[in-house]
Structure formats: C-alpha cells, structure tokens
Amino acid sequence: RGADAVIPVRRGGQPWKKPAAGADARNETLRAMKRLGRTIWKKWSGYHRRSLVETKMHCFKLLGERVASRTFDRQITELKLRAAVLNRFSQIGTPTTIRVA
Known part of the structure; x- marks a missing residue:
C-alpha cells in the first residue's frame, strides 16, 4: 500500500x-x-x-479498550472525557521547574 x-x-x-x-x-x-x-x-x-x-x-x-456508548454523540462525549482524564494525569505528572540563580 x-x-x-x-x-x-x-x-x-x-x-x-x-x-x-x-x-x-x-x-x-x-x-x-x-x-x-x-x-x-x-x-x-x-x-x-x-x-x-x-x-x-x-x-x-x-482507560478502556472499547467504547461503551451506543449512540455517536455519546461516543464522542465518552472519548472526550477519556482525553480530558489523560490530559489531567499528564498535567499532574509534569514537574514545575523554577529557575534558581
């Protein structure tokens, strides 16, 4: 291909x-x-x-292999929620750096 x-x-x-x-x-x-x-x-x-x-x-x-929702709009909402959770986890795990000197 x-x-x-x-x-x-x-x-x-x-x-x-x-x-x-x-x-x-x-x-x-x-x-x-x-x-x-x-x-x-x-x-x-x-x-x-x-x-x-x-x-x-x-x-x-x-966060889940499959989409649980049946309707398309709810599937979109479910996937957006997963993305929001991942973004929040990434934000929590990112260190805050402060310049010293």
Missing part, C-alpha cells in the same frame, strides 16, 4: 543479505543511522513522533 516501515535497527546491527524479506529497507535504515547518528535519524525519519503517539495511544487504551 506504499507504506514504509520505519523501525530502528538495534545497536551494533549488521546488514542483512539480499534474499531476506525486507532486507533492502532495513539495510537502507542501517546506512542512514550510521551516516546521521541514531538521534538525528529518529528526528529525520519522524520516528520519535510515532513513538510518542504509540505511547499515548497505549495510555488511552488503558
């Missing part, structure tokens, strides 16, 4: 031989990571944003 797999290669990863499925994409990722460095590659490829979204979706699903 035209999607590109953006999966970081493990540290010390070696290139795969050609007949392996997905070898070309993995080897290209490995070359880019060696050329740019791991941190820059993550920003360049957008991997860091995908990781943040996956983490937030995991948190969202912890």
Whole structure:
C-alpha cells in the first residue's frame, strides 16, 4: 500500500543479505543511522513522533479498550472525557521547574 516501515535497527546491527524479506529497507535504515547518528535519524525519519503517539495511544487504551456508548454523540462525549482524564494525569505528572540563580 506504499507504506514504509520505519523501525530502528538495534545497536551494533549488521546488514542483512539480499534474499531476506525486507532486507533492502532495513539495510537502507542501517546506512542512514550510521551516516546521521541514531538521534538525528529518529528526528529525520519522524520516528520519535510515532513513538510518542504509540505511547499515548497505549495510555488511552488503558482507560478502556472499547467504547461503551451506543449512540455517536455519546461516543464522542465518552472519548472526550477519556482525553480530558489523560490530559489531567499528564498535567499532574509534569514537574514545575523554577529557575534558581
């Protein structure tokens, strides 16, 4: 469907031989990571944003795998409430920093 797999290669990863499925994409990722460095590659490829979204979706699903409401308007309200709860939890867990000196 035209999607590109953006999966970081493990540290010390070696290139795969050609007949392996997905070898070309993995080897290209490995070359880019060696050329740019791991941190820059993550920003360049957008991997860091995908990781943040996956983490937030995991948190969202912890509040319930399914939508309990039957009507569409109530489903929207239920999902907005879940998002509000997550935002509040994030706000509570964010430290307040104060500059000293």
